[in-house]
Amino acid sequence: MADQYDVTLEDGDLLVEVELTTNLIIAATASDERLSVEEIDRILGVSPA
Structure with missing residues (x-):
């Protein structure tokens, strides 16, 4: 029987945001x-308008 409380939480958008913030801090x-x-x-990968 699977444990109903064994849940993996992952937010892809949040992970991307953390990576971008980390790159800016570095x-x-x-x-x-x-x-x-x-x-x-450039660091954020934004193209000039």
């Missing part, structure tokens, strides 16, 4: 100056 920590908007867009 880049900001490694930089001596503030990140430019262009650098942030």
Whole structure:
């Protein structure tokens, strides 16, 4: 009989958001100056409009 309380919870969108935030934190920590908007867009994978 399966345990009804043994549930794996995973939120794919949340995992992606955590990864993007982590990438921004790493880049900001490694930089001596503030990140430019262009650098942030590049890190997040945002294409210029």
